[in-house]
Amino acid sequence: MLPPGRRRGAAVSSGTTLLGLFLLFASTATAAGSVLGLDFGTLNLKAALVKPGIPLEIVLSKDSKRKETAALAFKPNRDSKNQILAEPGKFPERVYGGDALALQGRIPGEVFPNLKLLLGLPADGTSDMIATYNSRYPAVRVEQVEELGTVMIKSSAFVKEEPPWSVQELLAMELANVKRNAEALAGKGSSVDDAVITVPAFYTADERRAIENAASLAGLNVNAIITDGLAVGLDYAKSRTFPEVTKGEKPEYHIVYDMGAGSTTATLLRFQGKSVKDIGRYNKTVQEVAVLGTGWDRTLGGESLNQVVVNDFVHKFLTKPVLKSRGTQEDEIKADGRLMSRLSKDAEKARQVLSANTETTSSFEELMPEIDFRVKLTRADFESLTVDFAERVEGPIKDALAAAKLTMKDIDSIIMFGGAVRTPFVQKQLEKVAGGSAKLRSNVNADESAVFGAAFKAAGLSPSFKVKEIRDSDVAGYAAGMMYQDGGKDRKQPIFAVTSRVGSGAATKQVSFKDKEDFAFSVYQTVDGIDRPVIRVQTNNLTAGVKELNTKYGCTAADVSTKFGIKLSAVNGLPEVVSGTVSCEVEGSAKSGSVMDTAKDWLGLGKKDQEPLGVEDDGPTEEVKAGTSSASKSKSSSTSSSGSSSSSSKVPEKPKKRTESINVAFIVTPQGNPQPAPEELKRMRDRLAAFDKSDHARLDREEALNVLESYTYQVRDFLSNSDYSLVGTDAMRDEISKLLDTTRSFMESPSDVAKATEQVLREKLSGLKKLVEPVKSRRTEETARPEKVAALRESLDQTGKFVEMVREQVDKAATASSKASIIEASKSAEAAAKSAAAPAESSAASDDFDNLEEPDTSSTSTSDAPKYSNPADFSPYSSVDLADLESVYEKVGTWLSEKEAEQAKLKSHEDPVLLVKDIETQASKLSQVMRDLLSKKMRQQQQSKTTSSSKKPASSKSSKTKSSKKSAKSSASTADGAEESASGTKSAKPAFVTINPGDDMPTEEEIMRMVNEAKDQGAETKAAKSKHDEL
Structure with missing residues (x-):
């Protein structure tokens, strides 16, 4: 038996916590995984994905449909004469869903629908389901292998020696297809591995194990298998609150009546609220959904009703005179797979139409060679054909009521679910059972409620999600x-x-x-x-x-x-x-325990006679x-004897x-049906993996073929475009034209294309590109080069102006530094002379504590310090910065001049040496060196102002007021003041100055003003963001 998936305790499996209507995903540092809910029906397969950011979303099929038809087909490989070509080690094309059913008219023996009917049948052959399946799909070769304990299906798309395919393997293919669609919905790199699957209430141990085996082969871990009725109940309960029985309120009782394509079930559910123990001294109210009883009819469903219509079509078809004259028998008609597939498809449509209309007509063109068929069916005729089925509608409800020991008076409503429940005579019978239409409800999605309930259950079992706490139980x-x-x-x-x-x-x-x-x-x-x-x-x-x-x-x-x-x-x-x-x-x-046990006993923890805390x-x-x-x-299992021992302390205790x-x-x-042996299981997995690999190879080959075909049309247009005539010679064009003709001839030969591998197709594409792309590249370079060269020239001109500005500032700074050195030397000499002339006795008589007082700097004359009123005398740029800037400027200019000279010598059909990408690289070098120098200046100016502000001496209140007024006046009247105010902004974002081609180089004041404006905008954005975060 395959692994049944991860198992969780009962407390986890039933419960979860709701924040919001559906889901609130846990905010944890761990990676949250995706989970899948699967409603595996007889006719359709539906899936819902739960992923952080995707709460309960239906997984769409390849055709963007909300449900996938539960069908699979093998599309055989064929030779040039359209004969099936089966080769050892080769796999056919797999087709799923509606596309598979569309092939029933052509290859009915290779289309496998409704495989759920064959799942987990008794190995002793006591079930008549195989005979039923063969009557509906006579072209499918079905056989039961008792030794393997499963139904096997033989396909003509493989060689005769290839072992037949088990139902579990075929179902695994369908589940794997849904898994791939779910992973596509979850996003690139996502993996969907965990699932909860719904099954009918009548599924036996063999059937449940078979679905687990199929899911395991598909790469899914089955976290739980729940019945369809319970899944609908969970979907019904997730947005509702029910009476609280702990307050004496009466619970609600509802019956989920599910009539699907293959069977009918009735599930009696009890919905109630309950107050339970929460953390500490607190209580909490949880919702409970419990199955009290079930009933079913394995063969009452849409497919059986379809078969009634098919049989009616066959009988009416046999009344045609041409068939009577031929002596055609009913068995001959029902043995024709193509004919029966057409009748079955139209019978289903007719039954669905009669749910809303009183009559319908079906037409068949050449149902048999040269024989057309047209038949009319009324609702009255249909109901007369299904009288026996109508009498069976109430059976599952009676069985469910009997199992739960309740009556219809106790039931609050009958929740109708499933596609076949829309049939008029079914609703009439349900009204009869319920005593009127008042108790019949359609308050759940009749198609998707079960899959939503399964996905909700899957999210509750996953530690990655928090959902409404609903404790569920089945029977x-x-x-x-x-x-x-x-x-x-x-x-x-x-x-x-x-x-x-x-x-x-x-x-x-x-x-x-x-x-x-x-x-x-x-x-x-x-x-x-x-x-x-x-x-x-x-x-x-x-x-x-x-x-x-x-x-x-x-x-x-x-x-x-x-x-x-x-x-x-x-x-x-x-x-x-x-x-x-x-x-x-x-x-x-x-025996006496450890030190830890002694400590626990002293604290009153873990005593032998202590009653353990129960879990709700x-x-x-x-x-x-x-x-x-x-x-x-x-x-x-343990009892406490503390009460009796405390009351008889004087009586000697018994041992x-x-x-x-x-x-x-x-x-x-x-036990039961034989389970796959390990070697057989490995063979199944290896064969499925090989099939997947074949599919990937086929898709890659088809993609290569499509790309090659598309490129041949591009080359055809390329040859007819006169713009490329100047960048290519006639010899080049002739060579391309010749190779294109050869390739198109190959593409027009079905046999050659069928034999070609992906590598051959890609080599042909590479050969064409090798000739065509250089010509296209030359044309692209020739068109874009003049504009790029002009832009680079403008950048060089602007950089040259910037070099002159930096050189001027470096020279002025050097001059200012020289003057400052002379003045500083003069001051040092004057101070030394004054110190030598001071009387020695004054120094000796000085108090030892005089040095502890701070000097009065407020009275010191500022005339002793040198003043520089021109800000240009101080430069953040060094001679090294200037040398780096000049080096880049000269290298780029030299490179451009040399490449332009080389390019001028080349002809249009020769490969260029002055490439657009190289021009862009050189332009980025100029931009980078200029950005680095401007950023350096801004950082130094801001650091200088911060340092001067921190070193400013303390002054009296009046001087502070006077200084602030003066600063405000200066700030209002000069640009320098605005610059100083803006430069003090904290956490300003780095600013970048863009110099447009043709503009003059801005001055330093203009550059700093633009930078400060950018800083102010950044500060406003940050303030607005902080305000938003607080909300």
């Missing part, structure tokens, strides 16, 4: 029990009833056995009165465990108890063994003894008993 559907041997006789013990819970609140059955040595038992499922085995359990260390208990604790065989925990899996709803123990009670207290979502534990039908329920247990190791083997 077993079939009774289950176990078979074992007792005293050499075969025994049976019921374990689960038809209505036993699956999911939230599911009970774990603790089954006690008398066996003290290794033994085996099996669990079965009762289907239609037949006990079908599900799993076999074989213990490994029971004998050793009993011996160990005897050796260590002196337990006798009579004191030893063997128990196994069995529950219904939350993943697939099948019985599973969750635990096995062998134990006995011994006297004496337990945990189900009860039921004790079952093999050989008895009674079961006792308990929430916990305490403790339970010593050893886990029993066991092996679980699936």
Whole structure:
């Protein structure tokens, strides 16, 4: 058996938290994964994706349809005579959905629709579903291989030696196609691996395992399998709040009546709110959706109604005189695959039309050679043909009510779901059952509600999402029990009833056995009165465990108890063994624990007699003894004796008993239909992978063929364009024309194209491009070159002006620096002379604490410091900056002059040396060096102003006021003041000055003003953004 997917605890599987109407995705640092909800119907396959940023969106098909027809076709390879060409190791083309059904008229034996009907059929051949399928699709070669436990289909698109395809493999192809569509919706690089799949309530263990196997082969992990009715219930509940039973309110009861293409089910659901324990001392209200009972009719559906219309068409067709004269029999008509596919398609259309109209007409041109057929069908005729089906409509509802022990008076509404429920006689019967139309509701999407419910469930199981907390539970559907041997006789013990819970609140059955040595038992499922085995359990260390208990604790065989925990899996709803123990009670207290245990006891934690905290979502534990039908329920296996001990403190305590247990190791083997062996499973996966590789190769080849064909038209237009005549010689054009004719001749030969591989097609394309692209490139260069050269020349002129400006500033700075050095030297000499003339006694008599006082700088004359009123005397540029700028300027200018001279010597049909991309590279060098120097100047000016502001001495209040007024006046009257104010802006974004061609080089003041304006805009943007963030 294939892995059933990730398993989660009951508390996680049933619940989730709602923020908003549908979903609020968790804000975590971990990567959130995508999950898929799948409604695998008989006729259509629907999928919904949940991904961060994509809440519950339908996965569209390749044709942008919201549902994909559940059909697959193999389109065989053919030779030049249109005969099927089957070669070893070669795969046909796969076609899905409506495109596959469109091939039924041509190759009916290679189209495989409605494969769900063949899934998980009993290996003993007791099912008549294969005969039903063959009657509907006579051209499909179906056979059941009992050894493999599955239905196999043979295709003529492969060689005879190729093994037939199992239904699981074919379904895996359809699921893989949906998976690819979902990943395309999720976005490039996304992977969709987890899914929740809906199945009918009547699915057996073999059918559920088969769908799990198909999903696994498709690369999907099945997180859960839920019934269609429960999925619709989840979709119904996700936007509603129900009466709270903890307040004494009455729950709601609804029946989901699902009539689809293949079957009909009725699911009775209970909807209620409930107050449960939350974190700490708080409570919270959760919604509960529980299935109480189900009923079904496996063969009542749209396809069976279609077959009634087909049979009517056949009978009327046989009344034609030409067929009577030929003696044509009904069996001959029904054995014709092409004819039956046409009748089936029009029968479905006629049934759908009659849902809204009273009559319809179907016409068939040459249904048989030279025989046309036209037939009229009224709604009255259709209803007379389906009287037997109408009587079966109420059956599933009655079964569901009986299972839940409720009556129709208890039901609030019947929720109609499925395509066939729109049939008029079906609604009439439902009104009859419900006692009128008041209880019939269409408040869910009749086509997509189940897939939305499945996607909601998938999101709830995923740790990447938070959704509304809805605790859901299903029912077993079939009774289950176990078979074992007792005293050499075969025994049976019921374990689960038809209505036993699956999911939230599911009970774990603790089954006690008398066996003290290794033994085996099996669990079965009762289907239609037949006990079908599900799993076999074989213990490994029971004998050793009993011996160990005897050796260590002196337990006798009579004191030893063997128990196994069995529950219904939350993943697939099948019985599973969750635990096995062998134990006995011994006297004496337990051994003293570790230091941590002592600390826990001192704090009141982890005491032996402390009752464990229960989880609201945990189900009860039921004790079952093999050989008895009674079961006792308990929430916990441990009891507290603190009450009795505290009340009788003076009475000597009896020796305490403790339970010593050893886990029993066991092996679980699936039973029922044979499961694929590991080597067979590997063969399936390898063959599917090879098929995928063949599809990719085919798509790549088709793409190469399309590109080559498109390019030949471009070359044809290229040769007729006179603009290219100057950049190419006649010899070049003749060579291109000759190769084009050869290529087009190849393209017009179907046999040559059919034999050509992707590599051959790409080589032909490369050969054409090798001749054509250089000519096109020369024309492109010739057209764009003059404009690019002119732009580069203008940039050189502007750079030259900038070089002169920088050189002037560097020279002025050098002169100013020289003057400052002379003045500083003079001041130093004067200060040294004054210091030498000072009386020595004054220095000796000075107080030791005089140096602690700060000098009074406010009275110091500023005439001693040199003043420079011209700002140009200070330059942020150094001689190194000037040298770098001049170097780039001269190199670019030299390069352009040399390349222009070389290009002038070349002819138009020769490859150019002055390329557009090279011109752009040289222009970027000029722009970069200018940006670097301007940025350097702006940084230094801002640092200089920041430094001068921080070094400004403190002054009195009056001087501050006077200074601020003077600064305000200066700021208002001069550009320098504005420049100073703007330069103090914090966190200003870097500004860039663009010099347009033809403009004069701006002055430094103009450049700084533009930069400051950009800073002000950046500050305003940042302030607005901060305000928005606060909101």
